[in-house]
Amino acid sequence: MLEVKDLKTYFYIREGTLRAVDGLSYSVKKGEFVALVGESACGKSVSALSIMRLIPYPPGIIVGGEIIFEGRDLLKLSEEEMRSIRGNRIAMVFQEPMTSLNPVLTVGRQIAESLELHRGMAKEEARVEAGKLLKLVGIPDAERRLEDYPYQFSGGMQQRIMIAMALSCNPVLLIADEPTTSVDVTVQAQLMELLNNLRSQFHMSVILITHNLGLVARYADRVNVMYAGRLVESGLTDTIYSHPHHPYTVGLITSVPRLDLPRQRPLYVIPGLPPDLTRLSPNICAFAPRCRFAISKCTEQRPELEQIGDEHWVACFRHKEIPELTAMECEQ
Amino acid sequence: MRTDGYLVEVKNLVKYFPLLAGVMRRKIADIKAVDGVSFGVKQGEVVGLVGESGCGKTTVGRCILRLYDITAGNIYFQGKDITNIEGEELRRLRRDMQLIFQDPYASLDPRMTIGDIIGEPLLVHGLAQDKEYKQKVAELLELVELEPRMAVRYPHEFSGGQRQRIGIARALATRPKFIVCDEPVSALDVSIQAQVIKLLKQLREELGLTYLFIAHDLSVVRYISDRVVVMYLGKIVESAESEDLYNKPLHPYTQALLSAVPIPCPEVDRQRTRILLVGDVPSPLFPPRGCRFHTRCRLAKAECREKEPELKNVGDEHQVACHLV
Numbered sequence: 001m002l003e004v005k006d007l008k009t010y011f012y013i014r015e016g017t018l019r020a021v022d023g024l025s026y027s028v029k030k031g032e033f034v035a036l037v038g039e040s041a042c043g044k045s046v047s048a049l050s051i052m053r054l055i056p057y058p059p060g061i062i063v064g065g066e067i068i069f070e071g072r073d074l075l076k077l078s079e080e081e082m083r084s085i086r087g088n089r090i091a092m093v094f095q096e097p098m099t100s101l102n103p104v105l106t107v108g109r110q111i112a113e114s115l116e117l118h119r120g121m122a123k124e125e126a127r128v129e130a131g132k133l134l135k136l137v138g139i140p141d142a143e144r145r146l147e148d149y150p151y152q153f154s155g156g157m158q159q160r161i162m163i164a165m166a167l168s169c170n171p172v173l174l175i176a177d178e179p180t181t182s183v184d185v186t187v188q189a190q191l192m193e194l195l196n197n198l199r200s201q202f203h204m205s206v207i208l209i210t211h212n213l214g215l216v217a218r219y220a221d222r223v224n225v226m227y228a229g230r231l232v233e234s235g236l237t238d239t240i241y242s243h244p245h246h247p248y249t250v251g252l253i254t255s256v257p258r259l260d261l262p263r264q265r266p267l268y269v270i271p272g273l274p275p276d277l278t279r280l281s282p283n284i285c286a287f288a289p290r291c292r293f294a295i296s297k298c299t300e301q302r303p304e305l306e307q308i309g310d311e312h313w314v315a316c317f318r319h320k321e322i323p324e325l326t327a328m329e330c331e332q
Numbered sequence: 333m334r335t336d337g338y339l340v341e342v343k344n345l346v347k348y349f350p351l352l353a354g355v356m357r358r359k360i361a362d363i364k365a366v367d368g369v370s371f372g373v374k375q376g377e378v379v380g381l382v383g384e385s386g387c388g389k390t391t392v393g394r395c396i397l398r399l400y401d402i403t404a405g406n407i408y409f410q411g412k413d414i415t416n417i418e419g420e421e422l423r424r425l426r427r428d429m430q431l432i433f434q435d436p437y438a439s440l441d442p443r444m445t446i447g448d449i450i451g452e453p454l455l456v457h458g459l460a461q462d463k464e465y466k467q468k469v470a471e472l473l474e475l476v477e478l479e480p481r482m483a484v485r486y487p488h489e490f491s492g493g494q495r496q497r498i499g500i501a502r503a504l505a506t507r508p509k510f511i512v513c514d515e516p517v518s519a520l521d522v523s524i525q526a527q528v529i530k531l532l533k534q535l536r537e538e539l540g541l542t543y544l545f546i547a548h549d550l551s552v553v554r555y556i557s558d559r560v561v562v563m564y565l566g567k568i569v570e571s572a573e574s575e576d577l578y579n580k581p582l583h584p585y586t587q588a589l590l591s592a593v594p595i596p597c598p599e600v601d602r603q604r605t606r607i608l609l610v611g612d613v614p615s616p617l618f619p620p621r622g623c624r625f626h627t628r629c630r631l632a633k634a635e636c637r638e639k640e641p642e643l644k645n646v647g648d649e650h651q652v653a654c655h656l657v
Contacts, residue, residue: 214594
């Protein structure tokens with residue numbers, strides 16, 4: 001349904017060219033729950049904004065690639081055509097609900113607005129529909145609360161309102177960018193359950209952008225691991241967690257403490273810092289400086305994604321040896 | 333002198349913040365941030381304090397450090413009541429108790445070099461003179477695995493993880509006995525989080541430190557703490573040895589909190605029972621009567637709405653405040 005091919009989004013800033021996304025490819029099937037995982041500044045949010053064509057220009061620009069959505073390349077559409085897709089066929093939920101909601105309009109008005117705009121509803125009709133949507137996302141006493149302003153809701157409730165707005169036009173693809181980062185764990189659990197239930201109810205596809213590996217394990221069908229603007233590994237969730245083949249994926253999974261394992265288990269630590277994307281050479285493996293298994297080839301050439309199993313891709317020269325090498329490392 | 337082996341102990345700690353309103357800024361109500369909390373931290377132990385936003389965990393930490401004037405209760409340090417000490421005595425106490433902040437961006441003065449930031453406590457407490465001073469700053473930097481030559485740089489030149497190391501070095505400057513770590517890793521990326529957790533663990537072993545580790549991430553708290561105290565709306569709901577708390581949580585809130593944390597392993601996570609809480613945490617302005625958790629508790633009975641449960645011992649240093657246990 002969605003196919004991102006060799007996407008490149010660069011930012012031309014004072015310090016040079018920042019290659020936020022540099023040759024990213026992945027696809028999303030109908031009804032699939034796909035996770036895009038990585039640490040800050042790995043390009044995961046920029047890649048989502050690129051799909052929505054919401055990259056601020058200047059300094060940002062999509063310099064190459066294709067984004068095929070329902071048979072059309074989104075990058076070739078006019079701004080007007082794009083507007084009929086954005087918010088309509090593809091919707092997005094952001095991290096900070098309070099900065100996305102208008103503080104001086106009632107939530108009812110804000111939801112109704114998109115219904116009037118995208119679905120051409122009359123005012124009264126839109127209002128009724130807005131009430132239904134609020135109820136759908138689990139806001140108690142929905143009808144009455146249409147009159148309330150965003151500040152009168154808690155963070156979790158605000159995020160529910162954002163989800164209601166995103167759903168207002170029955171999108172086929174929902175991009176959720178760190179939707180639960182600013183809320184507490186018990187509220188996070190509520191929101192994720194809601195999102196997952198709505199997905200199956202409306203046969204939507206979901207792209208979840210997150211750094212939380214637990215959420216990914218619980219909800220995603222497929223995982224795409226990003227590092228420095230590119231995919232380093234991609235595969236079905238079970239495969240990625242049980243047989244990771246990229247040293248960065250292994251590092252991510254084993255560097256978080258787990259509730260179910262004995263406390264004494266030492267954490268695996270990935271040394272060093274993520275690279276400066278303005279200085280990164282495109283001709284090496286970006287992870288090589290932090291990789292314990294890097295060989296000379298890793299600093300001479302950039303590894304490309306290679307299929308190593310059923311729906312499993314990895315970009316590492318030593319991928320065959322990695323499971324064994326890291327297992328030894330973890331035991332020590 | 334008291335002799336129950338606690339380095340730090342709080343008894344019936346209460347902290348209300350006044351809610352002011354109107355032109356005259358009159359007090360119209362109390363925000364009951366901490367409402368009767370008692371626990372102790374033994375020498376060399378790491379106690380984790382967990383709970384969701386607004387549960388009062390940060391306030392407890394700051395009360396212990398005497399950064400807030402408390403409303404009621406007592407705080408003991410090395411057996412001595414420090415609830416009301418002042419002046420020189422309090423200044424001397426500050427040497428022994430330090431704080432590591434959550435936000436490594438907001439807690440370092442952008443106009444000071446990191447050498448000055450780390451060295452300031454030494455000067456304030458008169459712990460080092462000219463020559464010695466430079467030497468000590470260099471040692472502190474090495475202790476947190478930064479290079480001594482970085483002392484002349486400014487905070488903006490460092491990444492989040494490195495800044496957190498600088499904050500740790502500053503806290504260690506006075507050779508404290510007790511450190512309150514307030515969400516020390518929650519602002520950091522996963523790979524950097526692991527680095528800082530490892531460092532905190534190492535320092536504890538090398539320097540024989542005692543931590544109060546405040547955080548909302550249960551997996552991190554369990555990993556680093558020997559004992560965990562769970563708070564909800566200004567009260568302790570459960571407290572136990574780390575392994576115990578996770579293997580047999582007794583309070584319905586602890587159970588829900590644990591089940592809300594997904595385990596990054598799909599096979600294991602699928603097997604777990606999930607308890608979804610309804611609604612949000614009520615406001616600490618008007619906490620519910622009876623058990624404060626009853627509004628969200630799936631097991632609540634009539635008694636829970638009327639009577640507040642006491643924190644009672646259920647063996648093995650395991651305490652829980654629930655009528656149903």
